[in-house]
Amino acid sequence: MDTSSFGLSRAARHVAAMPRDCESCAVAPLCHPLAGAAPQSLPASYGRRRVRRGEAVYRAGDPLSNLYQLRAGSMKIRITNPSGAEQITAFPVAGALLGLDAIETGTHTSDAIALEDSVVCALPYADLMANCNRDASAARLLHQCIAHDINQCQRLLLTLGRMTTDVRVAGFMVDLSEQMAAHGYSPREFVLKMTREDIANHLGMQIETVCRVFSRLQSAALIHVSKRHLKILDVDALRRMRCG
Amino acid sequence: MDTSSFGLSRAARHVAAMPRDCESCAVAPLCHPLAGAAPQSLPASYGRRRVRRGEAVYRAGDPLSNLYQLRAGSMKIRITNPSGAEQITAFPVAGALLGLDAIETGTHTSDAIALEDSVVCALPYADLMANCNRDASAARLLHQCIAHDINQCQRLLLTLGRMTTDVRVAGFMVDLSEQMAAHGYSPREFVLKMTREDIANHLGMQIETVCRVFSRLQSAALIHVSKRHLKILDVDALRRMRCG
DNA sequence: CGGCCAATTGACGGCTCTCAAATTCCGTGG
DNA sequence: CCACGGAATTTGAGAGCCGTCAATTGGCCG
Numbered sequence: 001m002d003t004s005s006f007g008l009s010r011a012a013r014h015v016a017a018m019p020r021d022c023e024s025c026a027v028a029p030l031c032h033p034l035a036g037a038a039p040q041s042l043p044a045s046y047g048r049r050r051v052r053r054g055e056a057v058y059r060a061g062d063p064l065s066n067l068y069q070l071r072a073g074s075m076k077i078r079i080t081n082p083s084g085a086e087q088i089t090a091f092p093v094a095g096a097l098l099g100l101d102a103i104e105t106g107t108h109t110s111d112a113i114a115l116e117d118s119v120v121c122a123l124p125y126a127d128l129m130a131n132c133n134r135d136a137s138a139a140r141l142l143h144q145c146i147a148h149d150i151n152q153c154q155r156l157l158l159t160l161g162r163m164t165t166d167v168r169v170a171g172f173m174v175d176l177s178e179q180m181a182a183h184g185y186s187p188r189e190f191v192l193k194m195t196r197e198d199i200a201n202h203l204g205m206q207i208e209t210v211c212r213v214f215s216r217l218q219s220a221a222l223i224h225v226s227k228r229h230l231k232i233l234d235v236d237a238l239r240r241m242r243c244g
Numbered sequence: 245m246d247t248s249s250f251g252l253s254r255a256a257r258h259v260a261a262m263p264r265d266c267e268s269c270a271v272a273p274l275c276h277p278l279a280g281a282a283p284q285s286l287p288a289s290y291g292r293r294r295v296r297r298g299e300a301v302y303r304a305g306d307p308l309s310n311l312y313q314l315r316a317g318s319m320k321i322r323i324t325n326p327s328g329a330e331q332i333t334a335f336p337v338a339g340a341l342l343g344l345d346a347i348e349t350g351t352h353t354s355d356a357i358a359l360e361d362s363v364v365c366a367l368p369y370a371d372l373m374a375n376c377n378r379d380a381s382a383a384r385l386l387h388q389c390i391a392h393d394i395n396q397c398q399r400l401l402l403t404l405g406r407m408t409t410d411v412r413v414a415g416f417m418v419d420l421s422e423q424m425a426a427h428g429y430s431p432r433e434f435v436l437k438m439t440r441e442d443i444a445n446h447l448g449m450q451i452e453t454v455c456r457v458f459s460r461l462q463s464a465a466l467i468h469v470s471k472r473h474l475k476i477l478d479v480d481a482l483r484r485m486r487c488g
Numbered sequence: 489c490g491g492c493c494a495a496t497t498g499a500c501g502g503c504t505c506t507c508a509a510a511t512t513c514c515g516t517g518g
Numbered sequence: 519c520c521a522c523g524g525a526a527t528t529t530g531a532g533a534g535c536c537g538t539c540a541a542t543t544g545g546c547c548g
Contacts, residue, residue: 079398083487087402101398103391110398129384136377146390147347153397154323154345154354158331160404161448165504196527204405206505211528227513227527243327409536440495450537455496471495471545489548496543506533513526518519 026095027069027145029138030128031121049120057098057112057120064102066122070094073118074193076202078111088202089153091115091194093179097145115193160204163242168203169213170241173223177232188235192228270339271313271389273382274372275365293364301342301356301364308346310366314338317362318437320446322355332446333397335359335438337423341389359437404448407486412447413457414485417467421476432479436472 022028048071051057057068060080070092077090077098089110092098098120102108132139159168181187192199200210217223222238224231232238266272292315295301301312304324314336321334321342333354336342342364346352376383403412425431436443444454461467466482468475476482 079402081399081402081487085402085406085487087398087405089398089401101391101394103387104395109395129380132383133377133380136373139376139383140373142387143347143390146387146394147344150345150390150393150397151348151353153394153401154331154333155325157333157397157400157404158323158325158329160401161331161445162329195525201405207527208506208529209504212504215528243325243329451495452497452538453536456536459496491548492546494543494545496541498541499539501536501538503537504533504535506531508530508532509528510530511526511528513524515524516522518521 025069025121027097027123027141029135029141030067030131031123047122049122051114051118051120053114053116053118055114057114058102058108059111060107060109062102062108064099064106064108064125066124067100067128068098068112068120068122070096070098071119071121074115075112075118076115076194076198078113079109080111086201088198089156090149091198091202094183100146100149103146115198165203165205165209166213166216167241167243168205169199169210169217170222170238172199172203173230173232174235174238174242176230177235187232189229189231192230269313269365271341271367271385273379273385274311274375275367276375291366293366295358295362295364297358297360297362299358301358302346302352303355304351304353306346306352308343308350308352308369310368311344311372312342312356312364312366314340314342315363315365318359319356319362320359320438320442322357323353324355330445331448332442333400334393335442335446338427344390344393347390359442409447409449409453410457410460411485411487412449413443413454413461414466414482416443416447417474417476418479418482418486420474421479431476433473433475436474 022031025031049057049068051073057075058066072094074091074093075096075098076088077092078086078088080086092112098112099108101110128142132142159171163171176190176192177187180190194202196207196210199205200207203210205213214223214225217238218225220237222232222234224233266275269275293301293312295317301319302310316338318335318337319340319342320332321336322330322332324330336356342356343352345354372386376386403415407415420434420436421431424434438446440451440454443449444451447454449457458467458469461482462469464481466476466478468477
């Protein structure tokens with residue numbers, strides 16, 4: 001386990017120093033007793049929590065006490081079966097609501113591990129449910145968040161079940177690119193927060209195959225990749241490969 | 245499309261002829277304004293609907309008007325990407341709640357197609373939401389149903405991403421067996437409602453590979469399969485293959 | 489009886505995995 | 519600041535599993 005003793009990244013420190021401007025938060029209805037209620041009335045436990053690279057926000061088997069909103073940084077969500085086989089099901093970034101899979105049984109079924117120093121908001125599940133009972137729009141928002149995870153998971157199923165490795169990687173890059181764009185970063189040049197091993201696991205491949213696909217895509221002048229630094233040279237070609 | 249003009253199967257006719265004993269239904273809190281309220285006060289639209297083999301309960305693109313509980317029979321849930329690639333994400337049987345993926349956007353993202361003549365309960369989504377607002381236990385039940393779909397989807401991800409074809413098929417058979425047992429049928433001998441093509445699609449394989457795995461498992465005396473009729477001879481060996 | 493579809497089996501090729509080695513990066517300690 | 523060690527990444531060679539193509543069988547329905 002990598003538990004480096006470095007401080008938080010610049011992005012993480014920035015957010016931790018921010019005032020709690022929950023007004024701009026996408027899931028504010030879930031945390032606030034009523035839309036527009038005084039923010040200072042929030043329970044003290046609605047707190048931010050810093051997570052260092054390699055640390056877990058929660059692990060499979062933990063009781064469901066909080067859901068978490070990822071405020072800054074990035075994570076990997078990993079499930080493990082009894083024989084130890086692992087599958088990374090998602091790489092959430094800022095804005096994502098984490099821990100929804102625990103709602104079925106009251107126990108987390110996955111690990112959420114920080115890919116970099118990150119910041120999460122802990123949302124006590126009991127408070128959140130009470131809030132949904134009082135506020136129909138909050139309930140609807142929660143429904144949508146859970147359903148979103150279903151759809152995302154189903155799309156990944158199609159990728160693993162029906163696509164060649166080249167197409168999987170191309171689609172993964174397009175997804176990352178759109179994610180970066182949605183957060184106001186360059187969609188053409190960014191840093192991969194996850195290792196090749198993480199990518200391979202997520203896409204149902206081996207590390208070496210990921211490297212070889214990277215090499216092929218670079219030879220074809222679709223991307224330029226050096227370690228974690230990725231430049232997308234021909235996003236249209238990548239989209240055509242994915243075909244959807 | 246196979247739209248045979250046969251009548252409903254015996255199981256389907258049995259349920260259709262049943263009185264509306266919603267008291268024994270797992271999702272009754274979702275349909276009833278309040279637990280214990282008079283059943284006769286239910287809206288007329290809370291109706292059963294018969295679906296013939298090959299027909300769709302809903303299709304991708306349909307607006308979300310109802311969720312559906314599968315009362316009798318079986319379905320396949322299928323997603324399609326813009327280029328026409330398809331992936332069967334689940335084979336729900338009686339008791340399952342269908343259409344949850346539509347909650348994110350208000351539009352269905354998958355097709356639900358009957359594998360045999362079946363019966364569903366249509367649950368108007370607006371009524372259901374209103375009910376969740378009045379009844380916290382109904383809201384909780386709905387949350388759990390949605391979260392259940394997430395967990396099921398994630399487990400399938402691990403299967404497609406990390407398992408060999410033999411292990412996928414073995415795990416699929418164990419799942420079917422447990423499903424049959426949970427419904428009071430023999431877990432050792434039953435009929436596959438889906439085609440080899442459906443199985444192959446669901447498990448990310450080709451038809452021919454499914455046939456070959458069946459042949460291998462039969463040679464190893466783990467199963468006996470003839471067309472759609474499956475006998476499980478050594479469930480422990482199948483479980484050991486799956487390893488979880 | 490004939491046609492169509494599901495299912496099965498064989499041959500072959502290729503994509504991906506496995507094994508191995510070299511290189512670079514990064515953090516740690518001297 | 520430099521040296522060292524481990525981890526991450528890359529590339530090659532070879533094998534094997536699985537997909538592709540093809541042919542056959544058997545059952546169902548018109």
